[in-house]
Amino acid sequence: MKEIKKVLIANRGEIAVRVMKSLKEMGIKSVAVYSDADRYSKYVRMADEAYYIGASPSNESYLKMEKIIEVAKISNTDAIHPGYGFLSENAQFSERLKKEDIIFIGPSASSINMMGDKITARKTVEAYSVPTVPGTTEPIKDVGVAIEVAKKIGFPVMLKASAGGGGKGMRVVHDESEFESSLNMTQREALSSFGDDTVYIEKYLEEPHHIEFQILADKYGNVIHLFERECSVQRRHQKVIEESPSPFIDDKMREEMGDIAKNAALSCNYEGAGTIEFLVDKHKNFYFLEMNTRLQVEHPITEMVVNVDLVKEQIKIAMGEKLSLKQEDIKQVGHAIECRIYAEDAENNFTPSPGKIEYLEEPTGKGIRNDTGVYSGSDVPIFYDPMISKLITYDENRESAINKMITALKDYKIVGIKTNIPLFFEILNHDVFLSGNYDTHFWELYSSEFFKEDEEEVEQLKEIAAAVFLKFRKKENKLIDSVKESSNWKLNGRIGG
């Protein structure tokens, strides 16, 4: 066992803040690294030590392995927490740290490699009786051959970038005519996002649910699952709202999927916190989709319902401790929901809306958690994913967790930039979402109903805006008047004297 006294967080924003909170609770020192754009970020302010690592674009800072390792050495860091994104699923990074005798808070390079490439991942888990979605295990080389394969599997099919993730580099193809152009677009996106244009084909499932299982595994082959997260509300394959438990699966299925998730973790000798993603079709068949070999954005909803701090568990595992939690200790109690709050214009094709947060009021209360990376006066930089925070509510059942979320969102005031908060009112008040019977088609089926403008309200707001404008003008004028008055007084004083 190697003790961890100081941890460098090779990340930024809300996840760096989140990790530091657990470190502080464990009495471990934290080291922040930052780019130009993050000089004054919240996580930098929170850290015990902070080191500048380069220019704002992430390939000149947060993706610069050697620079980060250099800082780790200078600062005498025992371990590095990669957060999510950036270097979190980089096998080379895990390997380099091992050579440098710095603990990587995450899995080994070989686990990352096995799960990072989707084709290898399928083969790996299939050896452990984990069901996978029908499709090709060979990358697409020839369009003609690929079309034949797609026809054999049956349209619609899904095109997926092998190195993709987080919903990027995926496309559904409904029929043969659009196959080639979709393939080109997927390959182009894959090349620019991941530097690898390998794409393969998969069966597209009917009314699929995206349901994932959280697992924890130690170095000694002990694996537990911490139940599921329902992540079927997605826009362009990007998760928007997550909840736990899933309103779709029953206890029998939950147990079965949990066992299979553990097998998937065992198949790649996993250690640390990881996520097994499944697709569940309308007939409740479930298939392994992929494994995320890192902490997930949506991990807090699991923490709420099972009452476990996943970051602390990651650190204990990294130190070489045995899992102290047994499967039977893990109980799913209550209901948690997460909304991902982004700086984007939800009503204008989700265009990023970076800028200065002029004013901020955050929701508080029992069962309300806001994992945030910003503060009043801070900037949302243009260089990174524009997530501001993750708002999580927890209550005894689904209905009250949803109601709590609606109230919390109303209490969340962000002035200066546009956010996607209006979107959540649309979803959380939608009958299909409320019924709990929604799948990954939710977005394409219902998003056109969103954002109906209430003309009467806009008219009222226009009047208020006019009042604000008038009041402001008066204040400005008063300022000018008072300056004039004082100079007149001086003038009169001189005349009088």
Add this chain to the structure above:
Amino acid sequence: MKLKIKKGREYQSIEIKNEDSLYEIIGKDKISNFNMDLISKNVLLFKKNNKVMDLTYTINDNTVYLYKNGKEYSFEFLDEKALRRLSSTGGLNAGGPVTIESPMPGKIVKLLKSVGDQVKEGEAIMIMEAMKMENEMKAPYDGVINKIFVRENDTIESGAKLFGIE
């Protein structure tokens, strides 16, 4: 006091009277009364018939931004002085050509339209990659593309001219 408020490409008149926190808006066919206090730089309190609306705001030049339930509403005003200045330079003419600028820095991935193309409001003119996502730059109005300022693979700054439409 009379104010002009921008609606689409045109300006609408609005007459407003104020005493302390009381406001009266005189419209074409109705008069509306309410209470409003600017509590701080970003917080206001609005009341109408004792009903409260929870709003935050900011103001930038002549534009007032109101936030209700997380949604930003912006209203651009002109006072009489600005109005005189604008009308003397012909700036109030609606229907003229407009240049669309990039709302963010990024890279032009693909041009979908060319100069002379007739386009509908909301139609994509080009695809731009920013924040690792591909975004469509759309036509704000029905019209004809009269200029394209960028080429494919150009890296552009925020505020760079993208295309003109009339």
